[in-house]
Amino acid sequence: MDFDALLWLSFGGPEGPDDVMPFLENVTRGRGVPRERLLEVAEHYHHFGGVSPINELNRAAIANVEAELAKQGIDLPVYFGNRNWTPYAEEAVAAMHRDGVRRALVFATSAYGGYSSCRQYDEDIVRARASVGEDAPELVKLRQFYDHxxxxxxxxxxxxxxxxxxxxxxxxxxxxxxxxxxxxxxxxxxxxxxxxxxxxxxxxxxxxxxxxxxxxxxxxxxxxxxxxxxxxxxxxxxxxxxxxxxxxxxxxxxxxxxxxxxxxxxxxxxxxxxxxxxxxxxxxxxxAATPGQHPRFAELVVDLIREHLEGRDTARGLGCTVNGEPCAVGCCAPARPKAHA
Missing domain, CATH: 3.40.50.1400 (Rossmann fold)
Structure with a gap:
């Protein structure tokens, strides 16, 4: 099936001192994390001027992917959206809609399964599409890649x-x-x-x-x-x-x-x-350095895209499917705190 774009979906991070606490409140909303812990973590960000490197790292990785897509002759514009800070996923999907994108693949910047690393990105996709409405682009998330x-x-x-x-x-x-x-x-x-x-x-x-x-x-x-x-x-x-x-x-x-x-x-x-x-x-x-900004990581992302476009599945390890079918009902559901009398 044809796709019009790629959505690069990530976690997000503050880009200035005034962003730090609102960002941390976004990340921990509903989780019962004490404010004292938020203030402690905030100091980690303020140690670096209140700026997380994650957005700039994502932009560098996206530039590598755009170059690799062009090199391989794949015409997919790349949009960037986050879960917890600007540019938000909702903003990216709205831009896609304005640009006439109808169907897009989604690369989530986590290699693994689990709630925060996989299922929550599915929830981000649902929320972002809902913010645009019935005409929102269809979004299809690429597989976990820890075994690539x-x-x-x-x-x-x-x-x-x-x-x-x-x-x-x-x-x-x-x-x-x-x-x-x-x-x-x-x-x-x-x-x-x-x-x-x-x-x-x-x-x-x-x-x-x-x-x-x-x-x-x-x-x-x-x-x-x-x-x-x-x-x-x-x-x-x-x-x-x-x-x-x-x-x-x-x-x-x-x-x-x-x-x-x-x-x-x-x-x-x-x-x-x-x-x-x-x-x-x-x-x-x-x-050891992480691989995200290595030029060859862009080859990995484009290979995941080709896997999907060509209908092949080279995953060999502990995938998040059962007998090749989509995730089971209840798969990676968030753990709910027990009620106390």
Whole structure:
């Protein structure tokens, strides 16, 4: 079937000090995150002038994709929309409608399944179309890509570069954004037992480690933001560095396999908090780059587009479909807090 455009759908981030708290309130609305925690996270943004790099990183990646589309002779203009900050998805879909776009593919900037990383993007699409009305363009989201060979290859290349800067006995540690345990258990087709997000993270880590030639490694988590009373996926990266030091490990290489780009949570949680803790302990530390702005990442995106246009499916891992059919009812539904008497 023919498509008229590509919507690049992302998370969003503040682009000035006055944006920070409204942005964080957008992100956490309805989640019961204490204001004290928002103020704490806000300081991370203010440390960098109140600007998240994520929008500029997305624009750079989009420019690469536009160049790759032109190179391959695919005529798809690219529109940019976010969930939590300008340019909002609603604005992008309205622009598409004004430009006469009838059907568009959607690239969501997360490689993984789960509620925040997949299902919520589906909700963004529904909300954006509803804001335009009955004549809104049809939007079709491309598949998760955590198992795409180029995704693995680019992380493996970056990990090799990082490993080359530390002692040979450095421990390889993969990180991803933590989520509530209940949310992870709800992720994926119910008949497959949930846990899709954490299983896909582990699968991606295993593929990268194999490509690098490392047999022993760890998968840990970072960036939790919920109330302390809610259990999240653990261990945290900083706590894990403490444990590695206690076990006599002299150096650590961190691969942020759960992230497409070096946005603020990567820069703050890894390049600041984790790196500073390793330095305090006298440990070597290196962090692998994320692949989103690499020119070859644009090849990955265009390959996903070609997959869809040509009706082929090269996914080999833990996809979010059942027997090739669309997501099951209840797949990756948000975990609801229990009512208290």
């Amino acid at each position: 060979p180029l995704f693995v290859e680019l992380f493996a290349e970056a990990t090799r570069s990082a490993l080359a800067t530390v002692p040979d006995d450095a421990r390889l540690v993969f990180t991803a954004h933590s989520v509530p345990i209940a949310a992870d258990r709800a992720a994926g087709p119910p008949e497959l037992g949930g846990g899709l997000y954490s299983r896909q993270i582990s699968e991606a880590a295993a593929r990268v480690a194999e490509a690098v030639g490392v047999s022993e490694y760890d998968v840990v988590w970072q960036s939790r933001s919920g109330p302390p009373s809610v259990p999240w996926l653990e261990p945290d990266i900083v706590d894990h560095i403490d444990a590695l030091h206690a076990a006599g490990v002299r150096a650590v290489v961190v691969c942020p396999v759960g992230f497409m780009s070096d946005h603020l949570e990567v820069i703050w949680d890894l390049d600041n908090e984790a790196a500073d803790r390793a330095k305090e302990l006298g440990m070597g530390f290196a962090r």
